[in-house]
Amino acid sequence: xxxxxxxxxxxxxxxxxxxxxxxxxxxxxxxxxxxxxxxxxxxxxxxxxxxxxxxxxxxxxxxxxxxxxxxxxxxxxxxxxxxxxxxxxxxxxxxxxxxxxxxxxxxxxxxxxxxxxxxxxxxxxxxxxxxxxxxxxxxxxxxxxxxxxxxxxxxxxxxxxxxxxxxxxxxxxxxxxxxxxxxxxxxxxxxxxxxxxxxxxxxxxxxxxxxxxxxxxxxxxxxxxxxxxxxxxxxxxxxxxxxxxxxxxxxxxxxxxxxxxxxxxxxxxxxxxxxxxxxxx
Amino acid sequence: xxxxxxxxxxxxxxxxxxxxxxxxxxxxxxxxxxxxxxxxxxxxxxxxxxxxxxxxxxxxxxxxxxxxxxxxxxxxxxxxxxxxxxxxxxxxxxxxxxxxxxxxxxxxxxxxxxxxxxxxxxxxxxxxxxxxxxxxxxxxxxxxxxxxxxxxxxxxxxxxxxxxxxxxxxxxxxxxxxxxxxxxxxxxxxxxxxxxxxxxxxxxxxxxxxxxxxxxxxxxxxxxxxxxxxxxxxxxxxxxxxxxxxxxxxxxxxxxxxxxxxxxxxxxxxxxxxxxxxxxxxxxxxxxxxxxxxxxxxxxxxxxxxxxxxxxxxxxxxxxxxxxxxxxxxxxxxxxxxxxxxxxxxxxxxxxxxxxxxxxxxxxxxxxxxxxxxxxxxxxxxxxxxxxxxxxxxx
Ligand SMILES: Cc1ncc(C[n+]2csc(CCOP(=O)(O)OP(=O)(O)O)c2C)c(N)n1
Ligand SMILES: [Mg+2]
Numbered sequence: 001x002x003x004x005x006x007x008x009x010x011x012x013x014x015x016x017x018x019x020x021x022x023x024x025x026x027x028x029x030x031x032x033x034x035x036x037x038x039x040x041x042x043x044x045x046x047x048x049x050x051x052x053x054x055x056x057x058x059x060x061x062x063x064x065x066x067x068x069x070x071x072x073x074x075x076x077x078x079x080x081x082x083x084x085x086x087x088x089x090x091x092x093x094x095x096x097x098x099x100x101x102x103x104x105x106x107x108x109x110x111x112x113x114x115x116x117x118x119x120x121x122x123x124x125x126x127x128x129x130x131x132x133x134x135x136x137x138x139x140x141x142x143x144x145x146x147x148x149x150x151x152x153x154x155x156x157x158x159x160x161x162x163x164x165x166x167x168x169x170x171x172x173x174x175x176x177x178x179x180x181x182x183x184x185x186x187x188x189x190x191x192x193x194x195x196x197x198x199x200x201x202x203x204x205x206x207x208x209x210x211x212x213x214x215x216x217x218x219x220x221x222x223x224x225x226x227x228x229x230x231x232x233x234x235x236x237x238x239x240x241x242x243x244x245x246x247x248x249x250x251x252x253x254x255x256x257x258x259x260x261x262x263x264x265x266x267x268x269x270x271x272x273x274x275x276x277x278x279x280x281x
Numbered sequence: 282x283x284x285x286x287x288x289x290x291x292x293x294x295x296x297x298x299x300x301x302x303x304x305x306x307x308x309x310x311x312x313x314x315x316x317x318x319x320x321x322x323x324x325x326x327x328x329x330x331x332x333x334x335x336x337x338x339x340x341x342x343x344x345x346x347x348x349x350x351x352x353x354x355x356x357x358x359x360x361x362x363x364x365x366x367x368x369x370x371x372x373x374x375x376x377x378x379x380x381x382x383x384x385x386x387x388x389x390x391x392x393x394x395x396x397x398x399x400x401x402x403x404x405x406x407x408x409x410x411x412x413x414x415x416x417x418x419x420x421x422x423x424x425x426x427x428x429x430x431x432x433x434x435x436x437x438x439x440x441x442x443x444x445x446x447x448x449x450x451x452x453x454x455x456x457x458x459x460x461x462x463x464x465x466x467x468x469x470x471x472x473x474x475x476x477x478x479x480x481x482x483x484x485x486x487x488x489x490x491x492x493x494x495x496x497x498x499x500x501x502x503x504x505x506x507x508x509x510x511x512x513x514x515x516x517x518x519x520x521x522x523x524x525x526x527x528x529x530x531x532x533x534x535x536x537x538x539x540x541x542x543x544x545x546x547x548x549x550x551x552x553x554x555x556x557x558x559x560x561x562x563x564x565x566x567x568x569x570x571x572x573x574x575x576x577x578x579x580x581x582x583x584x585x586x587x588x589x590x591x592x593x594x595x596x597x598x599x600x601x602x603x604x605x606x607x608x609x610x611x612x613x614x615x616x617x618x619x620x621x622x623x624x625x626x627x628x629x630x631x632x633x634x635x636x637x638x639x640x641x642x643x644x645x646x647x648x649x650x651x652x653x654x655x656x657x658x659x660x661x662x663x664x665x666x667x668x669x670x671x672x673x674x675x676x
Contacts, residue, residue, distance in 0.1 A: 016654035024654035027477040043479035044436060045408065078407035080439060106408050108384045113405045181384040244655040245647065255618070259647045263658060270664045275657055 003036045011233035018280045024239040045076040049085030056094035067095040067153045075106025077120050086127045089159035096159040097149045103168035108181040121163035129159050136164030137196040240280045337662050338566040342533045343503050349536035358528040360502035360535045361390045364509040367539035369398045372426050377403045379430030414440035418448050421461035431468040435479045448518040449493030462516035470522035471563050472614050477653030483615040489592045495519040496591040500565040502533040507542030524562040547595035553584035556608040561588045564612050571666040600632045607638035608673045612661045617645035639676035642669040
């Protein structure tokens with residue numbers, strides 16, 4: 001959101017409605033925005049890591065003072081693609097920030113079953129790559145590290161690995177009950193003692209930049225905005241079913257055209273069995 | 282309000298981009314205990330929120346098997362657990378591993394096994410599919426029994442090289458000195474109603490192009506246990522794809538003791554005289570319904586065959602049936618071009634050319650990625666299959 005992606009478009013993607021820039025094709029939380037230079041998220045983990053190296057290489061050759069940033073979890077860092085991406089970006093001198101969010105878990109798997117070295121940052125030297133570990137719950141530490149990483153990545157054409165240490169307070173997803181693999185006390189500790197949002201709030205309150213009242217009204221307003229966006233996105237129709245067939249290739253192929261026509265004929269004939277009223281015409 | 286609250290919960294928790302499958306279904310899961318992933322088509326809040334229409338199939342349980350001793354009510358994930366339990370009990374070399382299997386797995390297939398058999402036999406691996414399969418090959422080559430879990434069939438591709446170039450060719454290239462026949466790879470498979478591109482795929486055809494592998498897909502709990510135990514004891518590397526939409530939705534009386542169902546044998550589930558319907562996994566239940574509809578609406582008698590083993594497949598049973606009926610419809614969710622239906626069609630055409638009364642028909646997925654919100658239009662549902670039967674009869 002900080003880049004300016006509107007709440008309504010987040011919701012449109014989550015509801016796969018007709019306003020979704022991705023045309024309703026992916027599961028929720030797979031956003032992307034051409035305007036904001038944010039490549040659409042893909043579910044397979046770590047695939048973006050070598051791709052980021054390639055993008056950064058192309059950016060470097062354009063000589064436009066830009067860098068690429070690539071986000072992933074400490075679990076994804078175990079994939080072969082992560083190794084490939086780190087090694088490629090170092091050897092090919094790519095202006096790239098690898099931002100690893102180490103939140104202690106990959107679904108149920110704790111970090112001591114994920115790696116035995118000193119985390120992800122410690123891998124940097126092995127690849128000949130600058131790296132830094134920051135307190136991921138400290139907004140200013142993350143900001144400053146990223147800023148410096150960007151400066152050096154661009155100035156020196158090299159990758160920079162940031163490992164931001166944090167903790168996943170929530171469950172992995174809505175259907176995960178994490179009490180099956182970790183204690184509630186552990187979660188409570190992080191929630192109460194070291195929550196990045198509360199820490200920032202305390203800091204701002206101590207400086208007189210924020211107050212209980214600000215907090216209350218901001219929360220109330222935010223909740224209202226989000227709920228309104230939810231309702232709006234939910235009411236909106238789904239994209240036209242014809243979009244099932246486009247963008248497989250840049251151009252429509254004769255075979256796909258035939259398949260589209262046959263679906264269309266079929267759906268006309270068996271109208272009552274398809275939820276056509278939920279989709280745009 | 283409930284709808285919004287549920288949706289809000291989803292928003293807060295499902296906030297990671299690489300969300301697991303479960304992020305989609307916005308219902309409170311506390312009631313499911315440790316259940317990580319809700320799969321049943323009756324996901325309540327989803328139904329409300331998205332006016333999702335009913336599942337595209339009705340699970341039809343098999344008759345209670347009598348030949349393998351006492352049975353117990355199990356759904357498909359429990360029958361898989363039961364097969365794994367039998368194996369760990371009888372084979373001291375057997376180990377089970379993969380992402381998140383230690384606490385029971387995201388689909389609950391390994392629940393309780395670590396506590397029962399120990400951390401050295403049921404364990405998490407780092408998040409790396411090529412590692413999981415490569416490790417499994419090593420375990421098997423060293424003579425132990427390896428049961429590897431890939432969290433979703435959609436995520437098997439990082440292991441493609443290990444499976445296709447290594448597992449499949451180990452025996453052949455060493456002149457039968459070495460093999461990894463003790464390796465079985467399990468993976469949840471197929472559509473689930475809201476899985477989209479990367480939680481819905483049916484990748485069997487990729488592996489069917491690879492001599493040396495066996496590929497097996499069960500239609501329900503009884504078959505799942507017997508076929509999985511066959512894969513585990515089979516002396517060739519096997520891939521066992523589990524229809525994840527059936528994990529909870531399919532419930533049968535399953536024998537408690539170990540039993541095997543032979544590989545490479547198709548099963549004729551219903552005899553008929555006019556059209557042969559061939560499918561596997563979830564699609565079998567669509568086909569059974571289609572057979573009933575064809576009988577009622579068209580007076581057409583269908584023979585339904587569950588292929589069960591995709592590679593090496595049971596050519597005889599299928600061809601014998603087509604020689605009798607003269608018509609063949611094959612249906613799978615994977616894209617039609619290069620799908621396994623193409624292989625079946627081509628073989629049957631070679632073997633049964635003079636018996637055919639109509640061109641062989643394929644009702645499959647379209648040649649697109651598996652689309653999220655368009656799934657109701659994408660899947661080879663009963664109406665598309667029925668229409669194909671009509672065309673064949675009127676040819
Ligand atoms: C190749 C691949 N394997 C498995 C999965 C299933 N999966 C989704 S999220 C996840 C855990 C990711 O952990 P981590 O990288 O630490 O990210 P976090 O969710 O903790 O932010 C897994 C195993 C996947 N999406 N892709
Ligand atoms: Mg993590």
